[in-house]
Amino acid sequence: MIWQQTNGLFLQRFDQLGERSWREDFSYKLIFSPTGKGRYQTKFGDMSIEEGAFLLMNPTAPHKQLHAFQEKFLVELHPFFIQEAAAELSIHAPVEFAEVSYKHPLFLQWLSFVRGYLTDHQDQSSDLLLDHALTQLAVLMVEYGAGSHQVDLPVSRYSDPIRQLMAVLKEGYTTGWTLDDMAVAAQVNKYQLAHWFKRETGLAPYSWLQLYRLIRSQPDLLYTTESILTLALKHGFSSVSSYHALFKKMYGKTPTQLRRSYQHP
Structure with missing residues (x-):
């Protein structure tokens, strides 16, 4: 439907969930995996979307659905609508989302209501409630979606232990954290931490930290003339090559x- x-x-x-053709739609997309095992192919490789996770895609980004398990659910939003939402939130930079699958409680709350409706x-075929739901989603995407317009990763609505660990990681994000260090900070063993963090955020703890480092580097990248090497090391990356590789994976382009x-827009 x-x-x-x-x-x-x-x-x-709920049918025709196997491999489909390449697409480059002129819209922003939210692709949700209600039951897990969602797989998409981009020009940089395959991406899995686990149960309860979602992926935000930018206009004209080439992608191909490989598999969706039991249900396919997606929402498309016109680009001008996202830019209007950004302007309402006093964000005037172009909105370009990072290509990463993750979870967020506010998105899950929105998705649960809309899918049920x-x-x-x-x-x-048309309903005022759905128009209002699209407005809510546009705001959620701009405010909480990881992207080039962000200067931070909001962590509201995660559970208290997750938020507390995220706060510690944010405070010392340039430090050379290991999983053992994170486990000490969270006061659990590292295996519990890895399972618990991935279940709630859709990301491994170190992957979340690397994404946060990338987000924090963006203002320096976009609004200063600092060298790529300088800002990579300044924001906690071990090398310029690791920064470059993550950036290419997230945005499909180099820093x-x-x-x-x-x-030069």
Whole structure:
């Protein structure tokens, strides 16, 4: 089923979940995996979306659905609608989301409500509630979605232990953390920490830290002339090559390419 709205659409289907063609849609997308085992291919490789996790995709980003288990659920939003939401939040930079699968409680709350509503209203092609839901989603994506417009990673609504650990990691994000160090800070063993953190965020603790380092580096990258080497080391990366590799994985471009795109829109 497809529910077409003024500023985007909802798609929910339970068949034809195997491999499909390459797409480069002119819209932002939220792809949700309700039951896990979602797999998509991008020009930089395959990406898995675990149960309860989602992926945000940018307009014209090439992607191909390889597999969705039991249900496919996605939402498309027109680019101008996302930019309007960004302007309302006093964000005037272009919004480009990092290509990473993760979880966030506010998104899960929104998705639970909307999927339940659509299940109960299969015959509705247009509805004011769905238009309002798209507005809510646009704000969530801009405010909480990891992307080039961010200067921080908001951690509200995670459980207290997760938020407390994230706060400690943020405070010392340039430090050379190991999983053992994180486990000491969280006061659990490292195996419990790895399971607990991944279950709630969709990311391994070190992956979350690396993403946070990347996000914190972005203002220096976009609004200063510091060398890529200087800002990579300044923000906790062990080398410029590790920074470069993560950046390419998240945005499909190098730090220098993103810097140039902001300087010359």
